[in-house]
Amino acid sequence: MSVKKKFKGLSDKAVGWLFIGPTVLLLLAINIYPLVYAIKMSFTNFYANKIGREPQFVGLKNYIKVLNKEAIWEKMQVTASFMFWTLLLQAIIGLGLALLLNRKFKGNELLTTLIVLPMMLSPAVVGVFWTYLYNPQVGLFNYVVNFFYDLGSFDMIGSSTLAPWAIVIVDTWMWTPFTMLICLAGLRSVPNYLYEAAEVDRASKWQQFIYITLPSVLPFLLLALLFRGIENFKMFDMVVELTSGGPGSATELASINLKREAFEKWKTGYSSAFAVILFVTIFGFGNVYVKVMNKIKER
Amino acid sequence: MDTSRSYLEPSSFSKKIAAAIIIVYAVITLIPISWMVMTSFKNVDSAISYPPEVLFEPSLEGYVNLFTNRSRQSQEYLDSLPPPENWYEELVRSREMVITGPSKFLGRYSNSMIIGFGSTFASVFLGALAAYAFSRFRVPLKDDLLFFILSTRMFPPIAVAVPIFIMYRKLGLGDTHLGMIILYTVVNLSLAVWLLKGFMDEIPKEYEEAAMIDGYSRLQAFFKVVLPQAMTGIAATAIFCMIFSWNEYAFAVLLTQFNAQTAPPFIPTIIGEGGLDWPAIGAGTTLFLLPVMIFTIILRKHLLRGITFGAVRK
Numbered sequence: 001m002s003v004k005k006k007f008k009g010l011s012d013k014a015v016g017w018l019f020i021g022p023t024v025l026l027l028l029a030i031n032i033y034p035l036v037y038a039i040k041m042s043f044t045n046f047y048a049n050k051i052g053r054e055p056q057f058v059g060l061k062n063y064i065k066v067l068n069k070e071a072i073w074e075k076m077q078v079t080a081s082f083m084f085w086t087l088l089l090q091a092i093i094g095l096g097l098a099l100l101l102n103r104k105f106k107g108n109e110l111l112t113t114l115i116v117l118p119m120m121l122s123p124a125v126v127g128v129f130w131t132y133l134y135n136p137q138v139g140l141f142n143y144v145v146n147f148f149y150d151l152g153s154f155d156m157i158g159s160s161t162l163a164p165w166a167i168v169i170v171d172t173w174m175w176t177p178f179t180m181l182i183c184l185a186g187l188r189s190v191p192n193y194l195y196e197a198a199e200v201d202r203a204s205k206w207q208q209f210i211y212i213t214l215p216s217v218l219p220f221l222l223l224a225l226l227f228r229g230i231e232n233f234k235m236f237d238m239v240v241e242l243t244s245g246g247p248g249s250a251t252e253l254a255s256i257n258l259k260r261e262a263f264e265k266w267k268t269g270y271s272s273a274f275a276v277i278l279f280v281t282i283f284g285f286g287n288v289y290v291k292v293m294n295k296i297k298e299r
Numbered sequence: 300m301d302t303s304r305s306y307l308e309p310s311s312f313s314k315k316i317a318a319a320i321i322i323v324y325a326v327i328t329l330i331p332i333s334w335m336v337m338t339s340f341k342n343v344d345s346a347i348s349y350p351p352e353v354l355f356e357p358s359l360e361g362y363v364n365l366f367t368n369r370s371r372q373s374q375e376y377l378d379s380l381p382p383p384e385n386w387y388e389e390l391v392r393s394r395e396m397v398i399t400g401p402s403k404f405l406g407r408y409s410n411s412m413i414i415g416f417g418s419t420f421a422s423v424f425l426g427a428l429a430a431y432a433f434s435r436f437r438v439p440l441k442d443d444l445l446f447f448i449l450s451t452r453m454f455p456p457i458a459v460a461v462p463i464f465i466m467y468r469k470l471g472l473g474d475t476h477l478g479m480i481i482l483y484t485v486v487n488l489s490l491a492v493w494l495l496k497g498f499m500d501e502i503p504k505e506y507e508e509a510a511m512i513d514g515y516s517r518l519q520a521f522f523k524v525v526l527p528q529a530m531t532g533i534a535a536t537a538i539f540c541m542i543f544s545w546n547e548y549a550f551a552v553l554l555t556q557f558n559a560q561t562a563p564p565f566i567p568t569i570i571g572e573g574g575l576d577w578p579a580i581g582a583g584t585t586l587f588l589l590p591v592m593i594f595t596i597i598l599r600k601h602l603l604r605g606i607t608f609g610a611v612r613k
Contacts, residue, residue: 129331
């Protein structure tokens with residue numbers, strides 16, 4: 001439209017740059033610059049607490065150190081099993097709840113809101129108050145478990161076999177509503193005529209579920225799991241306050257270990273290399289996952 | 300067969316079963332939160348009694364402990380003092396302690412407020428500008444730029460925390476409100492741009508074009524026509540940004556200490572005698588979580604839409 005030229009004020013191009021500029025500049029300064037800086041530091045023996053000492057270039061030494069350290073693989077294993085169980089439980093319970101909520105009974109909306117409450121709360125504060133619920137002497141969780149099945153005294157946070165489950169339970173309690181909401185959106189996007197056609201063809205309810213409902217909700221479920229997967233790979237706040245990685249290192253997730261190396265031992269170079277490796281892992285897995293997801297969607 | 304309802308509608312029996320299961324789940328999921336609120340109204344002894352007390356005599360000890368610093372004194376010293384001036388002093392004296400001053404809680408809470416509101420305003424404002432430009436103009440490399448903006452959300456916060464720590468130390472932004480506002484603004488900005496672009500796309504172009512034919516400039520049309528139209532979307536986005544800033548912990552614990560520390564890193568440090576003071580922690584938690592819960596219930600329509608937004612549009 002050539003008419004546009006006649007309007008007064010700045011040209012559209014100028015307004016466009018004026019509007020996008022600040023956002024891009026801020027992201028470059030606070031997001032991209034620190035990332036580039038971290039990548040640069042990962043090739044040096046820099047210690048952030050030793051000011052004035054010039055960092056020296058050490059090549060790939062930090063990366064080799066990280067990858068050869070057995071403890072790092074243990075943390076990765078802890079992270080992987082945390083992710084496996086939380087995503088599995090949240091997928092099953094979240095989808096189940098969404099299917100039930102989709103029956104549109106009375107009070108549906110209010111109940112949805114109440115169920116969603118835990119995911120709005122501060123993960124660190126949630127971690128603190130669950131230490132109270134899990135307390136072996138006075139905790140409500142322990143009391144309820146013993147009420148239904150007499151286990152005697154047990155310590156969810158203090159035992160290295162139970163602690164990984166303690167964090168899985170809290171994460172599932174907190175984030176199942178997220179999977180549920182996304183699945184619910186998926187269920188509501190299925191056009192009614194599909195079911196009508198199926199009824200005409202005399203498909204049973206079970207067949208309708210397998211051939212219509214499940215395939216249409218699957219892409220949504222996978223997307224919800226992608227978001228949760230990325231978040232749980234980075235998981236830090238809730239677990240730090242709940243178990244602080246312990247006992248021993250039973251719940252020491254990758255990012256908790258990263259924080260220890262970076263902010264307690266101040267090994268900036270080494271921890272930057274570790275951070276870059278984590279970032280590449282998340283990015284790589286994310287990309288593969290999205291490709292698989294798109295293939296499933298196309299079918 | 301009942302012909303009055305569509306055969307697609309689930310039967311009323313299956314609806315009842317579904318409702319029953321959902322109610323049970325909702326009750327179970329709310330127990331931990333209600334327990335924390337109840338604990339905040341217990342006294343220190345009843346908070347550590349076993350079996351846990353469901354019925355108890357309500358007490359404000361937790362709230363008094365949350366807002367004050369106290370020190371233990373000998374009985375002789377307490378006897379030598381003039382009688383307590385108010386109910387909370389009396390409560391503290393009955394525990395053989397005296398109030399030595401206000402605690403840091405109020406300061407941490409107002410830090411959370413200042414940083415939360417400041418960063419929410421900034422990220423929604425900047426996000427709205429960028430979203431409008433992406434929605435209306437031909438921007439070179441638009442898709443790449445949009446993906447770049449989104450991908451900044453994938454960085455683990457700890458990975459960029461050390462460089463930001465060093466950068467802030469050099470710029471004098473470490474442990475300041477401004478520094479935290481800038482940081483949270485940037486973290487929220489990517490989400491704000493994506494959410495708001497969706498809302499801007501829904502506003503017909505014709506509105507602002509009509510305004511421009513009437514003699515408005517592009518900027519005037521944006522502020523006077525488009526922004527008011529986008530108010531729902533702006534409100535939804537603002538809630539998300541506010542909840543993130545309010546709840547954020549990793550950056551707060553690493554980058555702030557005395558001056559600009561927010562409530563999430565502070566609440567876990569409320570320590571009483573011989574371990575954690577559960578009623579006080581309960582009180583802090585309740586006061587901290589209350590605004591978010593009220594917001595969620597009042598604004599549920601916008602919130603639920605916002606959460607599923609990204610998923611539904613794809």
